[in-house]
Amino acid sequence: MGHPPALLPTEVRGAEQALAALAVQARAELAALAYPERAWVQPARADGAHVHDVLIVGGGQSGLTACAMLQAQGVANVAVLDRARAGSEGVWESFARMPELRTPKQLNGMELGLPALGVQRWYATRFGAAAWQGMDRIPRTLWMDYLRWYRATLALPVENEVEVLDLRPAPQPGLLAVDTRSHGHTRTRLARLVVLATGSDGAGAWRVPAFIAAPLPAGRCHHSSDAIDFSALRGQRVGVLGHGASAFDNAVAVLEAGAQSVDLCFRRDRLPRINPHRHIETAGLMTHYARLGDATRWQVARHFRDVDQPPPRGSVRRALALPGLRLRAACGWQQVHWSGQDIAIDTPQGELRFDHVICATGQAFDLAARPELQTLAPRVARWHQRYAPPPAQASETLGAHPYLGEHYEFLPQQAADDWVTRVFAFNSASYVSHGPHSTSISGHKHALPRLVRGLTQRLFLDQEGTLLEGLQRYAEVELELPDDFEAAHSAPTEHAAPLRDPA
Numbered sequence: 312m313g314h315p316p317a318l319l320p321t322e323v324r325g326a327e328q329a330l331a332a333l334a335v336q337a338r339a340e341l342a343a344l345a346y347p348e349r350a351w352v353q354p355a356r357a358d359g360a361h362v363h364d365v366l367i368v369g370g371g372q373s374g375l376t377a378c379a380m381l382q383a384q385g386v387a388n389v390a391v392l393d394r395a396r397a398g399s400e401g402v403w404e405s406f407a408r409m410p411e412l413r414t415p416k417q418l419n420g421m422e423l424g425l426p427a428l429g430v431q432r433w434y435a436t437r438f439g440a441a442a443w444q445g446m447d448r449i450p451r452t453l454w455m456d457y458l459r460w461y462r463a464t465l466a467l468p469v470e471n472e473v474e475v476l477d478l479r480p481a482p483q484p485g486l487l488a489v490d491t492r493s494h495g496h497t498r499t500r501l502a503r504l505v506v507l508a509t510g511s512d513g514a515g516a517w518r519v520p521a522f523i524a525a526p527l528p529a530g531r532c533h534h535s536s537d538a539i540d541f542s543a544l545r546g547q548r549v550g551v552l553g554h555g556a557s558a559f560d561n562a563v564a565v566l567e568a569g570a571q572s573v574d575l576c577f578r579r580d581r582l583p584r585i586n587p588h589r590h591i592e593t594a595g596l597m598t599h600y601a602r603l604g605d606a607t608r609w610q611v612a613r614h615f616r617d618v619d620q621p622p623p624r625g626s627v628r629r630a631l632a633l634p635g636l637r638l639r640a641a642c643g644w645q646q647v648h649w650s651g652q653d654i655a656i657d658t659p660q661g662e663l664r665f666d667h668v669i670c671a672t673g674q675a676f677d678l679a680a681r682p683e684l685q686t687l688a689p690r691v692a693r694w695h696q697r698y699a700p701p702p703a704q705a706s707e708t709l710g711a712h713p714y715l716g717e718h719y720e721f722l723p724q725q726a727a728d729d730w731v732t733r734v735f736a737f738n739s740a741s742y743v744s745h746g747p748h749s750t751s752i753s754g755h756k757h758a759l760p761r762l763v764r765g766l767t768q769r770l771f772l773d774q775e776g777t778l779l780e781g782l783q784r785y786a787e788v789e790l791e792l793p794d795d796f797e798a799a800h801s802a803p804t805e806h807a808a809p810l811r812d813p814a
């Protein structure tokens with residue numbers, strides 16, 4: 312699942328050594344800005360068991376950056392768990408099939424304000440400044456390369472092939488129990504706080520609509536997020552449902568694999584032309600979105616669902632350049648049948664027949680579909696419990712979204728379940744509360760500091776009870792003076808002992 316060779320720039324001579332030197336520089340810059348670097352979170356005790364101050368579920372770009380930001384804030388006792396193999400986290404080298412990121416290359420936020428840690432410097436070091444200038448969007452697999460370099464440069468504590476199975480309150484007050492499985496072994500870890508950086512399907516599942524999946528034999532019906540064997544589609548008639556980026560990227564993959572035809576079908580009369588995401592990418596909005604009133608946030612969420620966003624220019628151009636593509640607007644699928652030989656689909660344009668179908672229908676919002684949320688989901692406040700929209704703006708799906716606090720923390724339905732406020736949803740569960748952009752790459756610069764401030768605030772306030780005692784016990788000598796200093800200086804004398812400068 313590579314991308315066209317023409318897109319890959321050529322490395323400059325000595326790129327590997329130059330990247331190693333860049334990593335050294337990035338670490339030096341980080342160290343130069345580290346003051347006050349002293350760890351400040353008091354270790355929690357739990358009968359000898361280790362307690363993580365923050366456990367991050369998900370080692371994609373969000374989890375990595377959250378971890379780096381916490382460390383920069385003096386919170387070192389953090390671990391990142393990811394069920395994926397090391398270096399293959401997130402969507403980039405699994406089912407994302409586009410050659411380039413959809414985000415403009417000027418994206419930033421992961422680099423903690425240090426250009427040496429940012430993707431621009433990384434790219435220019437590896438491929439030359441001219442390559443960066445000449446490139447429109449960052450090639451997808453190079454973005455993943457950058458994420459691997461970022462993780463290695465900061466030596467982030469990521470544990471791979473560890474799946475989180477459930478989160479619940481631990482017997483010890485103020486702690487969470489996190490059940491995990493790794494290579495068939497289950498164990499329970501303890502943490503004060505948990506961040507769910509579980510991605511764009513973190514609040515649900517990639518799902519083929521039931522009326523399509525039910526009548527079709529396995530192997531004839533795929534979701535665009537499946538690991539599809541495109542070579543098996545050679546010479547076949549393929550129907551793709553959807554008009555988003557993944558619909559076009561999958562259509563390209565199918566046609567490049569030698570399929571006879573692709574009918575790309577969607578319900579709308581025309582493809583969306585305007586991308587509302589670009590309009591909301593302002594520092595003001597992305598920083599302060601969560602402070603907007605409920606009615607405004609609700610209407611923004613509705614607007615994004617109603618107008619949708621256009622597929623990326625590059626994906627559309629690539630698909631249209633291939634023979635065999637038919638675009639079918641106003642062609643929603645109504646009924647699906649299996650003839651025994653092929654697939655028959657009723658549409659407003661009559662019956663269409665395919666050998667295979669691919670549904671690029673995104674993810675279904677469904678907290679219950681996530682095993683790690685089985686205990687938490689029934690206990691968290693939902694939008695429909697906090698806000699009643701005018702009937703014309705009602706939406707069952709948006710209403711089921713969790714009503715999160717200002718720092719992405721879940722809020723409880725019942726006061727007795729206050730433990731849920733120790734879990735932070737930096738994933739698609741934040742769609743209504745924090746805006747449609749907030750966990751995407753372009754939102755990171757503004758959203759992650761809000762998350763991290765919430766985490767450090769909670770850790771800090773948890774230890775309020777010991778603040779005064781610690782201050783009173785504090786006994787580190789800064790000014791060293793002889794024992795008889797006060798006696799010698801209690802009254803002016805002609806020959807006072809000289810003050811010794813400890814520095």
Ligand SMILES: Cc1cc2nc3c(=O)[nH]c(=O)nc-3n(C[C@H](O)[C@H](O)[C@H](O)COP(=O)(O)OP(=O)(O)OC[C@H]3O[C@@H](n4cnc5c(N)ncnc54)[C@H](O)[C@@H]3O)c2cc1C
Pocket residue numbers: 368369370371372373374392393394395399400401402406407408411412413414473474475476508509510511557683737738750751752753
């Ligand atoms: C095809 C496609 C293209 C996209 N292109 C762009 C783009 O160009 N720009 C953009 O901003 N966004 C894009 N997105 C959205 C994109 O997914 C997010 O921006 C980005 O991946 C978010 O990063 P993340 O770290 O939050 O989540 P992810 O990168 O999805 O990482 C989540 C991680 O959590 C792990 N995980 C999940 N559940 C568990 C569990 N229970 N236990 C342990 N680990 C778990 C997963 O293994 C995964 O590695 C795209 C999405 C898709 C599907």
